Amino acid sequence: MPQDHGLLILHTGDGKGKTTAALGLALRAVGHGLRVLMIQFVKSDQATGEAAAALRLAPEFELRPMGCGFVFDEWTPEDIAAAREAWAAACAALTSGQWQMVILDELTYCLREDVLPPGEVLAALADRPAGVHVVITGRGAPEALVAAADLVTEMRPVKHPWDAGIPGQRGIEF
Amino acid sequence: MPQDHGLLILHTGDGKGKTTAALGLALRAVGHGLRVLMIQFVKSDQATGEAAAALRLAPEFELRPMGCGFVFDEWTPEDIAAAREAWAAACAALTSGQWQMVILDELTYCLREDVLPPGEVLAALADRPAGVHVVITGRGAPEALVAAADLVTEMRPVKHPWDAGIPGQRGIEF
Numbered sequence: 001m002p003q004d005h006g007l008l009i010l011h012t013g014d015g016k017g018k019t020t021a022a023l024g025l026a027l028r029a030v031g032h033g034l035r036v037l038m039i040q041f042v043k044s045d046q047a048t049g050e051a052a053a054a055l056r057l058a059p060e061f062e063l064r065p066m067g068c069g070f071v072f073d074e075w076t077p078e079d080i081a082a083a084r085e086a087w088a089a090a091c092a093a094l095t096s097g098q099w100q101m102v103i104l105d106e107l108t109y110c111l112r113e114d115v116l117p118p119g120e121v122l123a124a125l126a127d128r129p130a131g132v133h134v135v136i137t138g139r140g141a142p143e144a145l146v147a148a149a150d151l152v153t154e155m156r157p158v159k160h161p162w163d164a165g166i167p168g169q170r171g172i173e174f
Numbered sequence: 175m176p177q178d179h180g181l182l183i184l185h186t187g188d189g190k191g192k193t194t195a196a197l198g199l200a201l202r203a204v205g206h207g208l209r210v211l212m213i214q215f216v217k218s219d220q221a222t223g224e225a226a227a228a229l230r231l232a233p234e235f236e237l238r239p240m241g242c243g244f245v246f247d248e249w250t251p252e253d254i255a256a257a258r259e260a261w262a263a264a265c266a267a268l269t270s271g272q273w274q275m276v277i278l279d280e281l282t283y284c285l286r287e288d289v290l291p292p293g294e295v296l297a298a299l300a301d302r303p304a305g306v307h308v309v310i311t312g313r314g315a316p317e318a319l320v321a322a323a324d325l326v327t328e329m330r331p332v333k334h335p336w337d338a339g340i341p342g343q344r345g346i347e348f
Contacts, residue, residue, distance in 0.1 A: 005340055005343065010332075017191060017327045021190075021191040021194040021195035023197070023198030023201050023202065024194035024195055024197030024198035024224075025194055025198075027198070027201050027223070027224060027227045028223035028224045028227065029223060029345040029346070030223070030227050031222065031224055031228075031345075032223040032345040048205065049201070049206040050201060050202045050205055052205035052206070053205030056230060056231060101345070133343070133345070146333065150333070150335040150340060151190060151333060152331075152333040153190050153191045153332060155327050155328075155330075156187070156330050157327060158184075158186075159320065159326040160325055166324060169179065169181060169307070170206055171202060171275070172181060172199065172307060
């Protein structure tokens with residue numbers, strides 16, 4: 001297997017660190033001269049720490065928040081349309097030749113037959129050009145995605161400051 | 175609890191992503207204007223992707239590899255001296271007022287009575303100035319460190335590409 005085998009990496013589980021570890025991979029990859037695109041399927045906020053820092057790593061790193069925020073009840077037509085638009089952007093990025101790493105943040109959340117059919121997503125990932133690393137984050141990854149991935153880490157929560165009444169800290173949580 | 179409560183964050187477990195998630199936290203924190211120092215207790219390599227990328231985030235982010243590489247058998251006097259020098263640098267950084275986040279990469283590895291006595295390390299962490307976030311990475315964190323931490327994530331290996339004979343990829347592993 002050559003050094004330029006594009007890996008499919010999955011960060012799942014209920015703990016912290018899934019998106020954060022993907023950002024760390026982006027930082028490391030940019031340091032090696034790779035070009036990295038992170039598409040955020042859920043987050044819509046443009047004012048995060050990672051967005052500000054991404055500008056300092058441009059043009060090798062681009063971060064695109066394309067979500068509408070977390071959906072807790074019914075998916076509205078707008079939520080579904082945003083997920084599909086983000087997925088279309090992901091497919092274009094995978095085949096563009098422009099990016100050597102594509103991060104699909106919170107993609108797992110959208111893997112539902114009525115939003116992004118898992119079979120269609122898995123097929124597009126399998127058919128991507130050689131040498132393109134893909135990093136997928138999110139809870140509850142389906143078994144077929146785990147099976148397709150080269151590297152899977154479960155982030156398991158052991159202790160969370162919210163349990164102790166400490167609020168989310170700027171620079172840490174967002 | 176104010177917004178500027180400095181958290182003690184621990185990434186442990188046998189899976190990938192402990193150092194990588196710490197790098198992601200650094201990226202996010204720098205985006206918020208915090209100053210971040212990462213001291214590497216084990217790694218000695220100056221030519222990693224993260225080292226190259228860190229230069230682009232300077233002076234807000236500094237990465238200092240201060241290790242001698244992993245010790246598999248006996249700790250030599252040189253290994254012990256390097257760990258103690260890195261710890262002295264960490265203590266200086268915690269109290270300097272210069273850094274709002276101090277990352278102690280692979281510190282857990284050195285927490286042995288004959289290298290860095292855990293009691294001494296825990297006391298220094300507890301006594302650090304308010305508002306300084308500390309991120310500690312490494313396998314096998316002692317129970318007392320888990321107890322002292324505000325946020326603990328275990329990175330659990332589900333699947334690793336080495337299992338399938340795929341070698342470490344530049345831009346991913348280092």
